[in-house]
Amino acid sequence: MPTIALTHHVQILAAPGPRHEEILTLEALAFVGQLVGAFEGRRLELMKERRRQALRIASGSPLDFPRATSAVRADRSWRVAPPAPGLTDRRVEITGPPDRRMTVNALNSGARVWMADFEDATAPTWENIVGGQLNLLDAIERRIDFTTPEGKEYRLADRESLATIMVRPRGWHLDEEHLAYDGRSVPAALVDFGLYFFHCAQRQIDAGHGPYFYLPKLENRYEARLWNDVFVTAQDLLGIPRGTIRATVLIETITAAFEMEEILHELREHSAGLNAGRWDYLFSMIKTFGHRTDFLLPDRAKVTMAAPFMRAYTELLVRTCHRRGAHAIGGMAAHVPGRDPAANEAVFAKVRLDKEREAEDGFDGSWVAHPGLVPVCREVFDAVLGTRPHQLDRGRDDVEVFAQDLLSVRRISGPPTPEGVRTSIAVALGYFAAWLRGQGAVALDGLMEDAATAEIARVQIWQWLRHRVIERETVRRLLDDELAALGAAYPWAPLDDIRALFERTTLSGELPLFFTPDAYSRHLVRQAEAQA
Template sequence: MPSQLIARSAEVLAAPGERHDEILTPGALDFIGQLAHAFEERRQWILKERRRQAIRLAAGSPLEFPMLTRRIRDDPDWRVASPAPGLVDRRVEIIGPPERRMTVNALNSGARVWLADFEDATAPTWSNLVDGQLNLLDAIERRIDFTSGAGKEYRLATDRPLATIVVRPRGWHLDEEHLEFDGRPVPAALFDFGLYFFHCAQRQIDAGHGPYFYLPKLENSYEARLWNDIFVFAQDLLAIPRGTVRATVLIETITAAFEMEEILYELREHSAGLNAGRWDYLFSLIKTFGHRTDFLLPDRAQVTMTAPFMRAYTELLVATCHQRGAHAIGGMAAQVPNRDSEAHQAALAKVRLDKEREAEDGFDGSWVAHPGLVPLCRDVFDGVLGERPHQLDRSRDDVDVHPADLLAVRRVSADPTEQGVRTNISVAVRYFSAWIGGQGAVALDGLMEDAATAEIARVQIWQWLRHGRADRETVMRILDEELDALAAQHPYAPLAEIQGLFERTCLATELPQFFTPDAYSRHLVRTPERH
């Protein structure tokens, strides 16, 4: 790396761990320092603009397709880059944290893509983050294995293709407090992206793929432009050809749903398409409009992807992607197969219906959270795609979505049930317990849950309390009962910390935007005291 470009190396504040020196090398820390020096000011501007936009919308400003970028939407000629090697056929993608066993299982699963998730599926302890980077490096080098406490061995398959690795870094709102640059924490997104890119970009190119990413929590096209500039900067700095990076954007905020074409346009040289989720999208909707009674949602289980405003969102996403030559990837099946044959078959039937809807709507692939769902999802998309790798040729010219369609929430509004209140409290309490303990992907009630589930659960409680659809006395009674149930199952669970986190993020007058920044600083950061 040219010495004249080095402003200052990032400084590690955490204690060293086994093999951490293989990842936290001087070159890698210099690279992250370069990224932070070049882009932290713009990140801060984006975070301020998010707050300004939230205030404008809360004050009644309409949410529309932006007039300033109409020329981009009206121009029929531009397209994103052609699909990159390993991302042509994406009919099944599996998502999970980059833990060692999960890494082996995901790569062996038969899915075409593995989303190695440093965001919602990873509790960002220092060891989880650095060990996750080590696991990705070992996987690319084909030297990863794992032996369970019971002696079961996990090794990479040699008789079939492995899934293509795509990395999801953390969102712009998070810091990495174990790494400091210029007296401030390094942006978590740049830490996750930078370490993987520095160590693995050229290795992935040599292996026939490339450095591929999923980008979470974007709220507008300016944030996509920032990522695109980071990709250009990183490629130039490490002498990697421009356009080698590819990124799929998760459209999981309500404001981003109004700028899908603009987001693709800003990333067009590096774009790999868009993804449609559920919990984060509903979470964003409540954060944005939770003060309004016409956006009051019922129990989240009742808000399916077939609700009119959710159909408008997913159909617009498919039509937008295919118009611009980009993949459209569907949401996650979170069911965890079990040995109870009746329950297992019921879960599989539910997944099949959901995947059939996605494939028939034109999606080019979809997510699963468990290897046991890969064959089912693959079978559904095989039935629609056949030998074709995707269905980008389905233009969906029949789709005509207006802003009002994306905001037509009142058509599914209903009062919550007490069972819905209890379910949200129970999920939030149990997930907070696991997350504080360092686990980001948790099997709860037959579903593999991550931070997105805790977010939708807590903001629904907040919204129902605000509008008098639930009362504080009932919520506190159920909270006490669920904490008691957790203690009975996990005697060493940190009940006071869990209760405090719940009260700060669910019961406050003003809704915290995310539970993770506060919980991270309070419970997961381990740095020495400075004097």
């Protein structure tokens, strides 16, 4: 691989690609280097604290609302910043990877916000990461229109009707191995944030919006504080007024659920609210308490948002946000409409029920994964909101949530079904196949699956094996069956790599916290090196 030396000790460790020089400028990478130099030490210490916290919980320490911050929760006077331009009305948000087609479709979808997802919906090949940044820049500059070889045209609509862009960088736990700072891999979060902010922040301000973000996988207030300090430094370095950045935090870990108010407080100058990241939340619940039999979950499909511990989580999120003047954004509708009108009506009915529950609970908006679901979600929230942009005036003071409410999993626990076991294996394998090929969001059996749902699939198998509610021989037999079916359907699928990835992350004695770091290093980075 060629190595290009840059200022602030940043190096590119990947082969150049088409138009990469437009994103990977000396100035942009020097900016990223300044952020890495200022914050990498704190990030590494926070990652150590994650491991310490996991060990404390595994050893029996109770999880509760922190006593040290009780004054923050009791003080009713503080509020987050008012909604920023383009973020006042968020009744429908669409999510997806920042590839070229999705960029146009999402911006044109009729949703109020598009979350351009470098995290769960993007397989982090170097081409995807740099290409995603190029697509965002091209979209803001209105030069992303294109025609496919088949003749299908993609054109941006009038600027006034486009969705507001929010970018989700990768989590604090991930590295970007195609860039190095003083010989070490660069935090992926700072790469995704830094490149977008450097190139697009002022352009977005000039267009009447601003640099807006979604923050994934936070586990506590200290990780929110780190992001807030990154925001302050980045704005100061580029001469942008403090508070211009806005960020919505996904509450998708059980530990963060106990610190919602503290997270808003840390980010209050830059806060754009909280989101109920339901799939990662279930994933976190299993990771955190997978060693305990009283946290044994049934099939994913049976853990609905009506489950008591999920109701407690979402109602606490709405109450917390509205108490502080922040938007509460609901979870994902992952269904993918097809060509069968009757089947679509059944899909729309399910989505409508889910969104009606959210709107009635006080959420200000919600997520969909496909443009075809935007009208359904918009219709539901229109019925509740009318001409109002949100329902921040609904304080939900009727809600009272205690620690045991967030942890009341036992009431829905139960053994997995044979079909549930097979489905989890099939989802994990199908997603691994797509991810290793560079596709981070894939439709499987009518649902848009991403890294979060693949994580749930594999950790559920691990948990069921751990507590011996299924036999290892059964899993291995189903693994062989599903791999054979995958190979028949997709002859290009690297079955040996997929099997090895499943076995390392699902059948091991100790549960790997994420499948992505190891798979990224073993496959996506090494694959890029082989092609260079």
